[in-house]
Amino acid sequence: MVRLGLRSVLAHRSRFVLCTVAVLLGTAFVGGAMVFTDTLSAALKKNFSGSTADITVTPVDPVGVRTGRPATLTSDTVQRIAAVPGVAGANPELLVRDVQILGADGKPTETYGLPTYGGAWPRDAATAPFRVLDGRPPWGGSQLALDQSTASREGYVVGDQVRVVTGTEAVTAELTAITSPPLSGPAAGAPLVTFDPATAQLLLLGEPGWTSVGVAVTAGSDPATVSQAITKSLGDNVQVRTADQVAAAGENALDDAFGGYSAVLVLFAGLALFVGAFLIVNTFAMLVVQRSRELAMLRAIGASRGQVTASVLVEGLVIGAIGSTLGLLLGIGVAAGIRFGYRRLDLSIPDVALQVHPGTVVACYLVGIVVTVAAAYPAARRAGRFPPMAALRDEVALPERSLLFRLAIGGFMLLMAVVLYLIGVRARGLTGAVLLAFAAAITLLGVVMTSPLVSRYAVRALMWPFGREAPVILGRRNAERNPRRTSATASALMIAVALISGLLVIAASAKASIERDITDAIGTSELVVSSDDPATFSPAVADRIGKVAGVESVHRVRQQQGKAGDRTVQVSGVSDGTLDGPITAKLDAGSLDGLGGGQALVPRTLAKTLDLSTGETFDLTTNTGRHGLTVAGILAPNRQLNAIVVSLPTYASIGGATTDSVLYVDAAPGASPAGAIRAELKDYPTIQVRDQQAYVASARGPVNVALGVIGMLLGLAILIAILGIVNTLALGVVERTREIGLLRAIGMDRPQLRRMLRVESIAICLLGALLGLAIGVVFAASVQRVMVDDGLSVLDVPVPQLLVAVLLAGAVGVLAALWPSRRAARLDVLRAIATE
Amino acid sequence: MAAGWRLVGGWLAAVRGRVGGAKEPRVDSVRRMSVAVRGSGLWKRYGSGQTQVDALADVTAEFGQGRFTAIMGPSGSGKSTLLHCLAGLDKPTAGQVFVGDLDITRLPEKQLTHLRRDRIGFVFQAFNLVPTLTALENITLPLDLAGRKFDQEWLDTVIDTIGLKDRLGHKPSELSGGQQQRVACARALAARPDVVFADEPTGNLDSRSSADVLAFLHRSVRDFGQTVVMVTHDPTAASYADRVLFLADGELRSELLDPTAESVLDTMKQLDATAAAAG
């Protein structure tokens, strides 16, 4: 049977081409994603083996989220560490991210997504997180050092003036030294700017403090013992790790991050393969029908059912193995290509060979083969059921198994989807959205099961506008002829289109919601001033804006993160008067009066979770510890103030930095000072001055990025769905060779023949696209409804885009028919008539 | 006139280097006022060298309008090839085919297709119908493809004659073989073509169904003045025709007018004997 299967694959290889391509694309995606993330993570892991200090002491971050000002250690702590027996030296270090180094042209340097770090010049080169390559140590506020790759990329040499923007200040200083990039830890390889320690603390933190202490142990001491001694001496406020532990923790963090990446990529690959499975199902179903006589013959000469089934499954196995092999190779090739591109960027990421783990190989083969064999199974089982008598009959009319079974399962699924939907719509928020997503998935499967029943009528209705000319009727009838095949082909497209259209609706709604929320939240302010990276800026900026002609008032908002209960929350400090107009703050309860007295406003959702009402107190944890706050009022949802709000003095008292996050600028009546403000802030190139419209546009930016990325990932599924249509048409042409010959003989010309196939193709495409569109839009709209308080306040169905999608589906139908119809038109009439 | 054409055809074939010496006897057809289809000096050669086969070797024949011609001959004698060449389904290696006055061997693919659609009807031995279309839709298919308006009266006449009025809405799979062939004949006639070619239209049928189909073809010639050319192995079927042409080894060997089953059988025996003597 194995040999039979192999023979059959060889004999019908042209009919398996697209099948193999589908498996190939899916596994290539799996393989490529895994190889690339493995390679990158192996490269970055190298950074952790280079930790220079024997022991590293870091503060325990009480908030646990890296944003705003980092948690720090005091110089006092450093001295206490130095006093621990076995410690040869304790070197305080400072490394803070989200700094901008400006190029000679005044624009932030391109870092290809890596955050830029700012640090303090080390006291002891032995335990420093980077090496000094050239020059003399920077000293004072007007000298700095840069890492080698940044310097060479921007063309800076020692002696040049370099401008740097930090979260607290912007300075121009002379380049006095070139260092390596940070050698280990999360900052490894990233761009780095260093100052002398005092300047670094001022510029990077705005106050004294260190982000870690590198400890060297005396000769002969055991780092583990020393680290226990340090823990004993300092208590729970610090984390003490040996070099090995630092490396292990870093690798774990990387594994987590990359594991997440791979999981997402593999999810999309899985989707592509799932869509590809429809193509495989169709191919095998059609081949089995075409070979029914041969298979029945096998039964007649004594093969058992199981043997016939096995012979078809072997074909699936072979196709799966071939597709997986090619896919794995393609995946490795693509990963190698990306790696090559990455290396060209001259980022200081350590170089490692392409990592092809055995797990990747196993995963590719497993996925490719399992999917193919599973998809071939229904056809294989049917093949085993051919009665031996069928070999003797002239035309094997296969009694299609009744659709009742499918209908029952499909109906049950749809019912379940309805139940889930009803539960989902009632559950608010993210839970509801997740339930709805499940309901949508089950609906899609249910429709896949039941659609053969309705596809005939649907096709008829869809094709009605195309008229009643002979080629149209023939094409339509061909699409109706085998409902299972048509609906399986359309289903693949349906799934892809449902995802795309759902995505479009949610993205459009997100954008519309952002716009409305911003317009609702921003009151009288004409201009919003913010900085992208670093996210905070010097308070001097507000002062300078206040002096620009045409500016009436400037309101500061400062932000950091904290923890209330076990929830991470945003904490905002606002200057006086900010909520009296510039930002529209609506209160559910209480008043703004308490703010001046050190009380806080709490957003509605948080008040609900913590069960807080006006006048009650709660604990807020920031990086300086726990602080008790009294509730002055409950804030209605407000995009600009989705935070615990306090006055600026209170903000400072709970550990907030004196750097601003957002400024709201009121212009004097009739004045438009935006241009003047921009001119004033020319030396702060990271700061953006935007009117409301531009601010809305910038807030929508991430949505567009996400839309683009997800759209690209879904593109693979769409591509495979289209291949499926080509496949169905092409195999249909093979199957109907004689019929096509007959049509040609009695006078159908080539354009008519092409038209016939085009109509069939368009019918399948429109069926899939419209079903997908309906399901995608309905569920996306429902998701918007349950997320109405969670960022999706407005429903926006982008009708023009969706119409374009439907037209595109039609166009795809036309394109998909091109190749099969060319083959059909080329058929030799006489030979076609003569084929069996 | 016909002799002249024969000359031209032979000359053409000679120019192409495909004539291995003129082969007699030539069978002269009965003169009619007008000729529906004429094949002149037709050669059809397959393969080359060792495997070379001349399926047609200098065949010249006329098919008069309103006549029913049968073509007979042993298997492999070139009957189907001749029919395909005459119907514009195949191109002869040399020689010409005229439908009316039109030399169809020169026509480009598209015109040829339209000629088949509008002026020629074809009935194959089996698988004549498009399975997705009903009987009626199959009958009108050539007209639909041409986008022509049907002559409803003619259509009714044809449908009446095949006697399947109550089965018109059925799909081919719901019709018997004989019924399918009658539908195929009706389709071939629907566009009132210059000529209908039928390649063993009764080859797969029992004698009763054969009689139905043949009676129908006969009537279409006698009552409606259609021109029919039919290949058959069956002397009884041939006896429905006005004339029988005998083909062997790609050459016309004999002709019989107003045949009966017996006279056809006799001629076949004679030819067999000649062939045996020659072989």
Ligand SMILES: Nc1ncnc2c1ncn2[C@@H]1O[C@H](COP(=O)(O)OP(=O)(O)OP(=O)(O)O)[C@@H](O)[C@H]1O
């Ligand atoms: N495509 C082809 N390639 C090579 N030889 C061919 C081809 N088609 C036909 N022939 C040869 O041409 C000769 C005539 O074939 P044709 O089909 O015309 O015979 P026929 O008289 O119709 O026979 P039958 O009664 O069996 O249908 C045969 O010897 C056949 O082998």
Ligand SMILES: [Mg+2]
């Ligand atoms: Mg034949």
